[in-house]
Amino acid sequence: MKLPKYVQAWVDRRDDRAYYYLRRRGFPRVHLPGLPWSPRFMAAYEAAMSGPRTAIGAGRIKPGSVAAVVAEYFDSQQFFASKSAGTQRMRRGILERFRAAYGDRPFAQLPAEWIEALLDAKPPHAARSWLVTLRSLCQFAVKRKWLRADPTANIKLCAIKGDGFHTWSDDEIARYEAYYPIGSKPRLALALLFYTVQRRGDVVRMGRQHIRDTPAGPVLYVK
Numbered sequence: 001m002k003l004p005k006y007v008q009a010w011v012d013r014r015d016d017r018a019y020y021y022l023r024r025r026g027f028p029r030v031h032l033p034g035l036p037w038s039p040r041f042m043a044a045y046e047a048a049m050s051g052p053r054t055a056i057g058a059g060r061i062k063p064g065s066v067a068a069v070v071a072e073y074f075d076s077q078q079f080f081a082s083k084s085a086g087t088q089r090m091r092r093g094i095l096e097r098f099r100a101a102y103g104d105r106p107f108a109q110l111p112a113e114w115i116e117a118l119l120d121a122k123p124p125h126a127a128r129s130w131l132v133t134l135r136s137l138c139q140f141a142v143k144r145k146w147l148r149a150d151p152t153a154n155i156k157l158c159a160i161k162g163d164g165f166h167t168w169s170d171d172e173i174a175r176y177e178a179y180y181p182i183g184s185k186p187r188l189a190l191a192l193l194f195y196t197v198q199r200r201g202d203v204v205r206m207g208r209q210h211i212r213d214t215p216a217g218p219v220l221y222v223k
Contacts (some may be wrong), residue, residue: 003036004045012085016209021080022048029075064146066110067103070095073140094133107141112151119157127157 003009006024011017022030022045030048034040062068073079073095079088102110115134119127135152142150168176173194180186192203 001036004042006049007032007036007045008080010080019085023075023080024049029080062104064106064108065103066105066107067099069107069141069144069146070099070103070137072144073137076140078136078140078143090129091133091136094130095137098134107146108148110151112155115151116155119155124157131155131157 003020006022008021008023010019010021012019020032020036020041022032027048030044032041032044032048034044074092079091119131122130131152135150135155138147138150138152141147173190176190177187180190189203192198192206193200196203196206198206
């Protein structure tokens with residue numbers, strides 16, 4: 001199906017659902033609800049097309065600055081389509097804080113030592129998320145010629161030591177089930193994890209598309 005001009009589709013790998021965005025250079029990215037060409041979709045499309053030209057950071061950031069590179073990254077296909085919606089939200093939050101604190105600095109003049117010091121000032125799990133996010137940003141900057149080399153390439157964080165995940169007892173499971181009734185999302189999450197014996201990464205992808213009708217009744221089928 002041909003999409004309207006400037007419209008791009010993104011498919012969430014978790015549930016195979018398509019999302020549509022208006023991506024027009026010099027304008028903010030806009031999510032378009034509904035199916036392409038439907039009345040609801042076209043109303044949002046027309047409103048977005050007639051909106052003001054307000055590119056992210058337009059008129060207030062210097063080319064080559066941290067703020068400029070972050071804004072360009074947010075508007076790139078690398079950020080838009082390569083990760084899940086949850087990962088995008090996490091990285092956007094980190095980079096918005098990074099941009100707010102250091103947006104005026106020249107991006108090409110952020111040495112590895114400075115980034116390491118920034119990471120050292122954060123808790124272990126937060127530091128790991130920041131490193132992954134900044135590494136993706138720096139790799140993008142190398143592709144766009146804002147950097148000659150990735151300053152995060154050789155940064156390694158110490159392994160996070162822990163005792164692992166606590167295995168719930170029968171009493172803890174019973175108390176959880178007593179607190180969350182059948183039909184609630186927390187109860188559904190427990191049921192999928194406990195009774196399907198699937199990995200967490202597989203459970204979060206389960207959906208109606210995995211239900212199959214059989215002579216004995218509906219069953220959940222996961223490859």
